[in-house]
Amino acid sequence: MVIDNRIEWIDIAKGIGMILVIAGHTIALEYSAPIYTFHMPLFFFLSGLFIKTDVPFGSFFVKKTKSILSIWLIVFVVSLSVCLCIPEWRGQISMKTLIKDLYSSNTNVVQNSSLWFLVCLFFAEIVFWLVEQFKKSSHPYVFYALFLLLSIFVLWQVPILDRISHVIPIIGNRLPFKIDTALCAVVFIAVGSWGKPYINRLLDKCNVLCLIALFALWLALALFNGWTNLNALVFGRYKMLFYPIAFLGIAWTLGLSKLISDSGYKGVSRFLSFYGRNSLIIFAFQSIFIRLYILIINNIMGLKMALYANNPIEHQVASFIIVGFVVSPIIAYTNSRRRKAGI
Numbered sequence: 001m002v003i004d005n006r007i008e009w010i011d012i013a014k015g016i017g018m019i020l021v022i023a024g025h026t027i028a029l030e031y032s033a034p035i036y037t038f039h040m041p042l043f044f045f046l047s048g049l050f051i052k053t054d055v056p057f058g059s060f061f062v063k064k065t066k067s068i069l070s071i072w073l074i075v076f077v078v079s080l081s082v083c084l085c086i087p088e089w090r091g092q093i094s095m096k097t098l099i100k101d102l103y104s105s106n107t108n109v110v111q112n113s114s115l116w117f118l119v120c121l122f123f124a125e126i127v128f129w130l131v132e133q134f135k136k137s138s139h140p141y142v143f144y145a146l147f148l149l150l151s152i153f154v155l156w157q158v159p160i161l162d163r164i165s166h167v168i169p170i171i172g173n174r175l176p177f178k179i180d181t182a183l184c185a186v187v188f189i190a191v192g193s194w195g196k197p198y199i200n201r202l203l204d205k206c207n208v209l210c211l212i213a214l215f216a217l218w219l220a221l222a223l224f225n226g227w228t229n230l231n232a233l234v235f236g237r238y239k240m241l242f243y244p245i246a247f248l249g250i251a252w253t254l255g256l257s258k259l260i261s262d263s264g265y266k267g268v269s270r271f272l273s274f275y276g277r278n279s280l281i282i283f284a285f286q287s288i289f290i291r292l293y294i295l296i297i298n299n300i301m302g303l304k305m306a307l308y309a310n311n312p313i314e315h316q317v318a319s320f321i322i323v324g325f326v327v328s329p330i331i332a333y334t335n336s337r338r339r340k341a342g343i
Contacts (some may be wrong), residue, residue, distance in 0.1 A: 008269060009203070010046060011276030013257035017042045018279045019324060025114075025290050026320040028310040034222040037242075038249025040117065040230045043279075044124060044185045045250050048192025049199075051125060053132040060129050064122055072118040075284040079112040082288060088295060103171055105178045106231075114287035116178055116231055123182035128189045147190070154183040155239040174233075181231055187243065188250075199254070206255040214255065218248035278332030289327050293319045 017039055024035040053060065083089040089111055097109040105119040135143050157180050158173070165173045174180055222228075222245055225236035235242040260269055275282065294305045297315060305311040 006273075006277065008273055009254070009257040009261040010049065011273040012260050012269060013042070013253055014046060014276030014279040015272035015274070016253055016257060016276075017046075018275045018282055018328075021114075021283060022286050022290075022324040022328070023320055025287060025307070026323065027316050029227075029308050030310060033227055034219060036230075037222045037225070037228045037236075038218070038246045038253070041185070041188045041246040042250050042253055043117070044121065044188035045192040047121060047125070048128075048189035048194075049196055051128060051189060051193055053129045057129060061126065064125055068118055068122045068125075071280065071284065072115055072122075075112065075115060075118075076107065076110060078285075079107070079110040079115075079288050083110050086295070100171065103176050104174060105176075110288075111291045112285075112288045114283060116181075117283065120178035120182050120185055120231075123177060123179050124185040124189055127182055127186045128193070131186065131190065151184075151187045151243070152240070154180075154187075155235050155242060157183070158233050178231075180233060184230060184233070188246070191247070203255060203258040206258065208259070211252055211255045211259065214248055214252040218245060218252055221245045221248065274332065275328070278335060281335045282328045282332055285331055286323055286328060289323045290319055293322060 020035050020039045024032045024039060055063075080093075083093060092109055101107045101109045105116045106113045107115045131147070138146075161170060161173045161175070161180065164170060221241060225238055225241045225245060228234060228236045228242060228245070236245075257272075260272065263269075291307060294307060294311075294315075297303060298305055303312075303315075305315060
């Protein structure tokens with residue numbers, strides 16, 4: 001269904017992905033680990049559905065700078081301003097820690113590590129533009145074979161960067177600005193872009209039994225392969241399983257989104273679509289609000305809770321509900337009103 005020039009099932013998929021992101025940041029990793037196998041690849045895949053590379057590089061670069069890096073800068077400044085107002089966080093900020101975090105793009109020092117995604121998305125889309133230019137001038141079989149080999153090769157970046165760091169100093173054995181993660185993320189953008197003509201037809205054939213099978217296979221393989229984190233370049237026990245597991249997770253999410261969109265349950269569709277339409281602004285601020293929750297409760301109750309830790313279950317659930325279903329809708333609604341007012 002198309003509503004206001006938006007494809008509803010895609011907004012629903014973004015909404016599901018956004019809720020999973022918040023769950024992954026609030027529920028202890030020992031329980032939420034399977035989410036990490038695909039929730040960020042999902043967003044890169046969805047961006048591939050809309051990317052347009054048939055423009056000059058200069059125009060593409062400027063457009064992506066305005067649409068992605070400008071948002072990153074605004075959220076970074078807001079997060080930094082919040083941190084400067086809180087003594088516990090202000091003491092962690094120095095020129096050295098800021099430069100280090102800007103290099104890594106994790107921005108932990110401003111208590112908003114989720115900003116890595118925006119930097120990574122920017123470079124992944126730039127890389128994909130270059131890939132598309134090479135594709136146009138190459139034989140299809142040669143191009144896809146080479147792309148497949150390179151997609152596998154980038155899964156072994158960590159040991160390669162570790163060896164290089166013995167010769168050339170590399171901070172944290174990682175490339176700057178999440179470029180190394182972007183090289184993996186571009187695979188999901190590419191599949192989303194190249195598979196766009198076939199996705200609707202495949203989703204139309206997906207039924208409840210198909211969804212259950214996809215979900216069961218994804219979960220079994222995710223548990224088998226162990227801890228995965230695209231941001232940290234951790235791909236589980238068997239790196240070659242990373243892409244299949246991620247695409248299985250993406251597949252059942254898209255199938256579920258299409259079924260919800262076609263089901264006639266307008267309340268559920270509107271709820272998830274609202275999160276999807278505002279996923280970027282929610283994503284940009286959810287991390288700092290989760291950290292604020294932990295900081296406030298620690299100070300009030302004398303606890304020592306930490307991000308991603310196995311905190312008391314009531315606080316895992318409370319932080320998920322408060323940030324996911326109280327704070328996030330307020331942020332999204334405020335942003336929607338701001339856009340309508342042209343501010």
